[in-house]
Amino acid sequence: MVCSSWPMFVDYVKDTWIIPHKKNFVTAWTNKVMHLGNTTTNRVESSHWALKRVLQNSLGNLCSVWDAMNNMVTLQHTEIRASFETSTHVIGHVFRKTLYKSLLGMVSRYALNQIAAEFESVHYAGNNPSSCGCVMRTTHGLPCACDLFKYVVGCILLDSIHMFWRRLNFSDQGISEPEVSIKEEIETISKRFDELDVCGKFTLKTKLRGIVYPNQNSMCPPPAKVNTKGASKKPMKRNPRSTKRDPSY
Known part of the structure; x- marks a missing residue:
């Protein structure tokens, strides 16, 4: 075994990953489910890395970040469309x-x-x-x-x-979209509302009002930017009769 010289490492891998999570990445189990070739998180990690490469640093404002993300998505869209065209017309x-x-x-x-x-x-x-x-x-x-x-x-x-x-195009023609409904959730909320007391009904109604009527929400942004780093600094008062030299001067 390659890692036989490091028994602590072998025990760590066995106890932390293989025993509790072996069905998520060992081929003997992943070959029993349809994963379409995606057995790792490399796609997510690579997309995250590509986005960070486009942003370059964390000092951009909302507009610059939005433009960078939009350009990256547009480039990916073009690459996928090119791969579709290759699969459709180029024959090996x-x-x-x-x-x-x-x-x-x-x-x-x-x-x-x-x-x-x-x-x-x-x-x-x-x-x-x-x-x-x-x-x-x-x-x-x-x-x-x-x-x-x-x-x-x-x-x-x-x-x-x-x-x-x-799927070699971006159109939804011929593909039926799943029906999404909240009727079951609304019925559950109604039953839950009837079972509550007056105080509970008022609390639940207040929470739902913020979802149904977002414009009537009492929450508002702070009037000014709040500095959350470091302790508050008190203003320094200098004695006018002090003989100590002013470092700033």
Whole structure:
């Protein structure tokens, strides 16, 4: 073992991470859920780093920070649109086979590369179906080796690809938005209101009034900027008859 010379480090990793959180990052468990290739927080960390690189320092005002964030989002939007165009129009020589013809221009290039890598195990999985494990199907929503064995003499069906890999535009056409309603919450609040006493009803009503009528909220910003750092400094009074030299002078 690489870390056998540091038993305290091994115990720390085992007790702090592996035992309580192993199902969140160990491949044996992450291969059982659909994560679409995202098994770490690198995307979040990289986005945070990119934003800090654009801001450069913490001395900017609201307008400069807003402009920097807007420029970063616009650049990311352009890069994603370029990747969509590449997946739609650019066709590599690897995907000119009959097997991929039904997916060209309809599925992202990353998904096609994943399918091409999985295709290398088709012959072995065809003779040993139990050895496939269907990891690609479970984690990425793409055909695994045993599924591709069925399409060796035909084309891969578009319905076998998860919708995530078929989203090559920013429009919402053809995608149904989930219905959002607060009827259940309102009924729960009404029942809770009826069960309270007069004082509780008045308190709950006051809280809800601030949400329903935000313009009538009694809260207002402080009249001046409040300095919260350091203790308050008392003004220094100098004796007019003092013979001590004034350092400032």
